[in-house]
Amino acid sequence: MSIFQKQEDLNGIRFSWNIFPNSKQENARFVIPVGCLYTPLKLIKGLNKPKYNPVHCRQCNAILNPYATIDFESKIWACPFCYQRNKLPEGYNSISEQNLPIELIQTFQTIEYQLQEQPSLPPALIFLIDLTCDEDELIALKDSLMQSLSLIPDNYYIGIITFGATVQIYDLTFIDFPKSYMIRGARTLSELQIKAYLGLKNYESNDGVNKFLQPLSECELTLSTIIQELLVDPWKLTKTRRPMVSTGSALAIAESILSQWKGGGRIMCLLSHPTTNGPGMVASLAKKEPIRFHHDIQKQTEAAKYVKESTEYFDSLIKTAIENNISVDVFSCSFDQTGVYEMRNLVKKTGGLLLIADKFDSDVFRNSLTRIFQKDITSDSQDIDQTDFLCYDATISIATSKELRIAGTIGNCVSANQKTQHVAEAEIGIGGTSSWKCCSIDSMSTFGFYFEITNSEKNPVENKKIGMIQISTKYRTPQGQWRLRVTTSPHYFGSVLDPNQKMQIIQSFDQEAAAVLIARYAVFKTETEQYLAIIRWIDKILIKLISQFAKFQKDDPNSFDVPNNFSIYPQFMFHFRRCNLMKVFNNSPDETVFHRHTFLRESTMNSILMMQPMLYSYYLSKPPSPVVLDVSSISPEAILLFDTYFHVLVHFGTQLAIWRNQGYQNNPEFSNFKQLLEQPKKDALILSKPRFPFPRFTECDQGSSQSRFLTSRCNPSRTYKSTGFTNLTGKSPVILTEVPSFEVFFDALKQAIFKI
Structure with missing residues (x-):
C-alpha cells in the first residue's frame, strides 16, 4: 500500500500534488492542476x-x-x-x-462532531414502480421489493406509487384493503394542482402527507399486501406499439408529496420501458420509430426529436428536489433504453443512484437494491454510527489559506452559491462557490476538488511555507441526527526550479489521484465539447507532464527515463482514451450516462478500475497474482480474473477448459485442480459484494464469443500486423485490431516530446 493510500484510509483524501506550487507560473510548470479526491463519509477506523x-x-x-x-x-x-x-x-x-x-x-486531521442540534424528521422513501414490464419480471421485482422492506430501518417513512398509462398513488392508512388515487399519465399538472387533488394543502400539520407516507413500522403489512397484489398494467399492447409509460407525471407527483415532508428523502424510480405518455416523453408509441442513439443526438435527426423537450422537463423538477432535499434514484431494467439520458441531470444533481441492468430478475439488480439498505460493517470499521450506507441533506464547504483558492468541484452535487474569499476567479467543474449541496450522500460518494494558486511569480509563496485546506461536511443520518466531519490538510509550497526541491516535488506526485482528477475533468467536458478535442487536451497534458519531469537526451529514445511516481500515468491515459467513459461506440446514450455517473461518484481506486481494469492470473504451479493488462497474459494454462468494476469476468484458458469439460475436478486425485477452478469465483464474489452497482459476472473460455470483453480491453501487443497473422498453438491470441499498442503509443509520446 502506498503512502497516498494510507493517507486516504486515515482521512479519506488524496491530492494530485502533496507539495503545492508557489506561484501561478509554477502551477503551469506542474502541468496537472492541484486538486484532491475526497470521500466525506469514508469509513475510518478509530474516527474521533x-x-x-x-x-x-x-x-x-x-x-x-x-x-x-x-x-x-x-x-x-x-x-x-x-x-x-x-x-x-x-x-x-x-x-x-x-x-x-x-x-x-x-x-487527528479528521474528526466528526456529533452536533448538539435538534434532530430532524426521519427521511421518506417513495417507491415509483413501472407496471408495464412482463409478468415474470414483475414477480421478480416484487420479490426484490419484499426483501428490501426487511432491510429498511423502521423509522423510514414509506410511500408507493405505480404507473403505466395512469399513475396510482396509494393511501397507506387503509389497512383492510388497498385504496389509491388515480391520475391520467398524459396530464401535465403543476405542483399546486397535484397538491390540491391529493389534499396536500395543509403544510404545517402534514395531515395530507400522512395518507401517502407512513412509518415502515406501522405500514409494513399494508405495503406488503399492496406489493404482492400488484398486476401488470392492463392497457392493451400490440406487437407494433410500445406500452404507455407515464414516468414524467409519476415523478412530478412523487416530488409534490415529498416536498411536503420536512425530513427530505428519496424517490426510487424502477423503470422497464421508456416514457411514451405525457410530460417527459422520450419515444413514441409506434415501435417503427426507433429511440434515439448517440449519432441521432449529435446530428439532431428525427429520432432525437423528443430529446430537448424531455430533458428540459426532467430538469424542471431539479429545483423543487434540491429545495426539499429530495434525491432521485433510477433503476432501469430493460434490454432497451428507458430514457436515462434525458433524466441524467435530475439524478446527478440530486445525488441520486443510477443503475442499468437487463432485467429485474438479475443478480445485478437484486444485489444492488439490497446493497442500498445494508450496513457498512467491515473489518476496518466497527463504529456503529458509520454503518449506514445512505445519509442525507449534506453541505460540503471549503476554507483555504490566502495563497490558495477553490476553483470548483466535479461530482454529483450542485452549487450552494456561497461566494466567499476562498473562491477562485477561474472555474473548473461546478465553480464560483466554496460550498456545495448534496441531497443524498453515502460512504463511497467522492468529489474531485480543484485549486488555484493566487501568488504571482514576482511574489511567490515562500518555499517550505505551509498552505492549508479544510473541508467540512455537514450531513444528516437516517436517524435524523446531525453530524459535521472536518478534515484539515496542510501542505508545503515549493518550486521545480529549485534543484533542492524538485526531487521532493516528484516524490509528492500521486499519479493515481492525478489520473482520476484529469479523467473527471475530461468526462465533465463531454457535456460541452467534442470527443477529439478532449482527446487532444488529454494528450497535450500528458506530453507536457512527461517532458517536464522525465530525463532524456533529445532524439535518443533509449535515454528516456521516467520517475517511478510518473511511470504509470501514461498507461492510465492510454487505457482511459479507449474505455467506455470516453468512447460511445457500441454503447447507447443511457449506458454512457450510467458509466459516467458512476465514475463521478466513486473513490480513487474504483475510478482507476474503470479507467484501467485489473487482471489476476491463477495457475496450478504458482499462487494467484496480478498481471499486466496485455494480450500476452492470456495463456491456455491460466485462469484470469478480469475486473472492470462494472463487469467481473472469469476467463478459462484453453487447456484448463478441456480438463474441466472432461471432469478432472470430480476426481479426488485432482483436488488441487478443483480448488483452482473455484478460487477465482470466490475472489470475484469478494470483489463484487461491497459495490454499488453490483457488477455483472461472466464465465467464459478462451476463444469464445464472450472472451471479447477481455481481449477488447487488453493492450494489443500481438496483432495480425505484428505476428504476420499467424496464431501459433500455445501462444497468446492475436488481436484483430487497428488500435495501436501501448508500446506504439509511448513511442509516439517520446517523439512528440522530442519535438518540443
Missing part, C-alpha cells in the same frame, strides 16, 4: 466523534484545528487560514499543552 459543537473563526468561518496557534494563558486561538484571533469558549478554559482537546491533536 466528540459530542459538542465545533468552534468557528469569526472572520472566515474555518473550524478550530490542530494547526491553529493557541495562547494558553489568554485562551485565544489564531486561525491558520485568515490569521484572525478568536476567543475560545468557556468549555476550553482547562486546556494546556499537556491537556489538549481532540481537535488540537495533530495526529
Whole structure:
C-alpha cells in the first residue's frame, strides 16, 4: 500500500500534488492542476466523534484545528487560514499543552462532531414502480421489493406509487384493503394542482402527507399486501406499439408529496420501458420509430426529436428536489433504453443512484437494491454510527489559506452559491462557490476538488511555507441526527526550479489521484465539447507532464527515463482514451450516462478500475497474482480474473477448459485442480459484494464469443500486423485490431516530446 493510500484510509483524501506550487507560473510548470479526491463519509477506523459543537473563526468561518496557534494563558486561538484571533469558549478554559482537546491533536486531521442540534424528521422513501414490464419480471421485482422492506430501518417513512398509462398513488392508512388515487399519465399538472387533488394543502400539520407516507413500522403489512397484489398494467399492447409509460407525471407527483415532508428523502424510480405518455416523453408509441442513439443526438435527426423537450422537463423538477432535499434514484431494467439520458441531470444533481441492468430478475439488480439498505460493517470499521450506507441533506464547504483558492468541484452535487474569499476567479467543474449541496450522500460518494494558486511569480509563496485546506461536511443520518466531519490538510509550497526541491516535488506526485482528477475533468467536458478535442487536451497534458519531469537526451529514445511516481500515468491515459467513459461506440446514450455517473461518484481506486481494469492470473504451479493488462497474459494454462468494476469476468484458458469439460475436478486425485477452478469465483464474489452497482459476472473460455470483453480491453501487443497473422498453438491470441499498442503509443509520446 502506498503512502497516498494510507493517507486516504486515515482521512479519506488524496491530492494530485502533496507539495503545492508557489506561484501561478509554477502551477503551469506542474502541468496537472492541484486538486484532491475526497470521500466525506469514508469509513475510518478509530474516527474521533466528540459530542459538542465545533468552534468557528469569526472572520472566515474555518473550524478550530490542530494547526491553529493557541495562547494558553489568554485562551485565544489564531486561525491558520485568515490569521484572525478568536476567543475560545468557556468549555476550553482547562486546556494546556499537556491537556489538549481532540481537535488540537495533530495526529487527528479528521474528526466528526456529533452536533448538539435538534434532530430532524426521519427521511421518506417513495417507491415509483413501472407496471408495464412482463409478468415474470414483475414477480421478480416484487420479490426484490419484499426483501428490501426487511432491510429498511423502521423509522423510514414509506410511500408507493405505480404507473403505466395512469399513475396510482396509494393511501397507506387503509389497512383492510388497498385504496389509491388515480391520475391520467398524459396530464401535465403543476405542483399546486397535484397538491390540491391529493389534499396536500395543509403544510404545517402534514395531515395530507400522512395518507401517502407512513412509518415502515406501522405500514409494513399494508405495503406488503399492496406489493404482492400488484398486476401488470392492463392497457392493451400490440406487437407494433410500445406500452404507455407515464414516468414524467409519476415523478412530478412523487416530488409534490415529498416536498411536503420536512425530513427530505428519496424517490426510487424502477423503470422497464421508456416514457411514451405525457410530460417527459422520450419515444413514441409506434415501435417503427426507433429511440434515439448517440449519432441521432449529435446530428439532431428525427429520432432525437423528443430529446430537448424531455430533458428540459426532467430538469424542471431539479429545483423543487434540491429545495426539499429530495434525491432521485433510477433503476432501469430493460434490454432497451428507458430514457436515462434525458433524466441524467435530475439524478446527478440530486445525488441520486443510477443503475442499468437487463432485467429485474438479475443478480445485478437484486444485489444492488439490497446493497442500498445494508450496513457498512467491515473489518476496518466497527463504529456503529458509520454503518449506514445512505445519509442525507449534506453541505460540503471549503476554507483555504490566502495563497490558495477553490476553483470548483466535479461530482454529483450542485452549487450552494456561497461566494466567499476562498473562491477562485477561474472555474473548473461546478465553480464560483466554496460550498456545495448534496441531497443524498453515502460512504463511497467522492468529489474531485480543484485549486488555484493566487501568488504571482514576482511574489511567490515562500518555499517550505505551509498552505492549508479544510473541508467540512455537514450531513444528516437516517436517524435524523446531525453530524459535521472536518478534515484539515496542510501542505508545503515549493518550486521545480529549485534543484533542492524538485526531487521532493516528484516524490509528492500521486499519479493515481492525478489520473482520476484529469479523467473527471475530461468526462465533465463531454457535456460541452467534442470527443477529439478532449482527446487532444488529454494528450497535450500528458506530453507536457512527461517532458517536464522525465530525463532524456533529445532524439535518443533509449535515454528516456521516467520517475517511478510518473511511470504509470501514461498507461492510465492510454487505457482511459479507449474505455467506455470516453468512447460511445457500441454503447447507447443511457449506458454512457450510467458509466459516467458512476465514475463521478466513486473513490480513487474504483475510478482507476474503470479507467484501467485489473487482471489476476491463477495457475496450478504458482499462487494467484496480478498481471499486466496485455494480450500476452492470456495463456491456455491460466485462469484470469478480469475486473472492470462494472463487469467481473472469469476467463478459462484453453487447456484448463478441456480438463474441466472432461471432469478432472470430480476426481479426488485432482483436488488441487478443483480448488483452482473455484478460487477465482470466490475472489470475484469478494470483489463484487461491497459495490454499488453490483457488477455483472461472466464465465467464459478462451476463444469464445464472450472472451471479447477481455481481449477488447487488453493492450494489443500481438496483432495480425505484428505476428504476420499467424496464431501459433500455445501462444497468446492475436488481436484483430487497428488500435495501436501501448508500446506504439509511448513511442509516439517520446517523439512528440522530442519535438518540443
